[in-house]
Amino acid sequence: MKIKSVLAKPFAGFIYKSIQKNKLTALADQEQILKQLLKTGRITEYGKEHRFEQVNSYEEFKQASPIRDYEQMRPWIDKIVEGKHNVLWKGVPMYFAKTSGTTSGVKYIPITKESVGNHFGTARNAALCYAAETGNTRFFDGKLIFLSGSPELERVGGIPTGRLSGISNHLIPKYLRTNQLPSYETNCIEDWETKLGKIVDETINQNMTLISGIPPWMQMYFDELIRRTGKKVGDIFPNFNVMIQGGVNFEPYKAKIFESIGRKVDTIEVFPASEGFFAFQDSQQAEGLLLNTNDGIFFEFVPAAEIHSENPTRLSLKDVKVGENYALIINSNAGLWSYNIGDTVKFVSTDPYRLVVTGRIKHYISAFGEHVIGEEVEQSLLQAATEEHIHITEFTVAPMIQQGEGKSYHEWFIEFEHMPGNLESFASKLNENLRERNIYYDDLITGNILQPLKITPVKKNGFIDYMKSIGKLGGQNKVPRLSNDRKIADELMKWAEN
Incomplete structure (x- = not known):
């Protein structure tokens, strides 16, 4: 056993215990996060327009800040792009995550100094919870592949801007850099087919132990590996034993992916988005993803059938019910207020708060x-x-x-x-x-x-x-x-x- 896997064990145990404690204090943590968000929000242009100085409870907050999607939030985003400070959050964002909109074309989602840790920290916690529960830390000793967008960033309004997966590439700590594949140069290739060929070139003879990405990407990667070698992925990478996936429901892809691997590997499901890292699989035994209740995001839930109503029902975490389909609304230390991210979720447990993603509002x-x-x-x-x-x-x-x-x-x-x-x-x-x-x-x-x-x-x-x-x-x-x-x-x- 190498040094990284040895050191990972106590760290995984520490993080795991911390998350177990958070499960018990989820409602209190959510209440405290709303207070903290409002405290900072009061000095912003958005907070002043919505009279946050008069808001002292969730009920008052619902009256002050209406639910909005990106198009409705865009006037404030445009002011940040123009170089204005203290618009949605104090100062200016650390990054803009660039995503594709529907009616709005390109969308710029702020990531602040306060919110940036949510993106990488939650991914880390998912892996460490798995390690603590299963005792498997061997994957830290091998090569880890993160199938991501280009890490090359442009500047919009003076703010570094790129795809979230590319930004996340910059946040990987030094102790994992030597394990990370593909190379920075390969990750910068924009054409996917060219990039895929280079990824296979760089990884095919390596000791791959963990592979992470969205299932369609991983399947394309596996198909190319099989085409090149005539072997199953599990035979090419005998020490490959953990797969982290998210972005789409894994179930429709699961059978073919495991057939491509040729054997079972452990999987860790995550629920990330440009707007925040919302939930992750904290256990190999329990159904659903643990809601990230203590990391700078205050969650609201609207019955999905009401999301297009003029005055929809808005619920905080304490009022959600198992089995109901909800539109997910977030308020975060990235400066997103009453923001409709477009995803729907359903709780499978409220002790602790675990959910599954059920779809997109527009789909x-x-x-x-x-x-x-x-x-x-x-x-x-x-x-x-x-x-x-x-x-x-x-x-x-x-x-x-x-x-x-x-x-x-x-x-x-x-x-x-x-x-x-x-x-x-x-x-x-x-x-x-x-x-x-x-x-x-x-x-x-x-x-x-x-x-x-x-x-x-x-x-x-x-x-x-x-x-x-x-x-x-x-x-x-x-x-x-x-x-x-x-x-x-x-x-x-x-x-x-x-």
């Missing part, structure tokens, strides 16, 4: 009032695929609206690792699974308003080619699971199986 199908969400389609497909022993590479769903009663349907674009023996039978099972999970969809099928769903198989690498065609291959870009229109579906027809 749903409700062309006929069915309001099908991401969690429902993912679970329906996973159940059918598991029963049929079929591996799914990627998928998305869109409505097909046609004139005449009983002619419209949901169209599923699925890239199979191997086609089902009977596609119609597979589609029928999938349809029944969705009917069981969504009563409105079931009513529309029963009432002959919708036909049962139809599957359009997509050619091998069709989704990769589609993402390449729109300039979004690699990075943090992901194919939406659901669309309420045909924009993605019509483009994917170019890669449909004949």
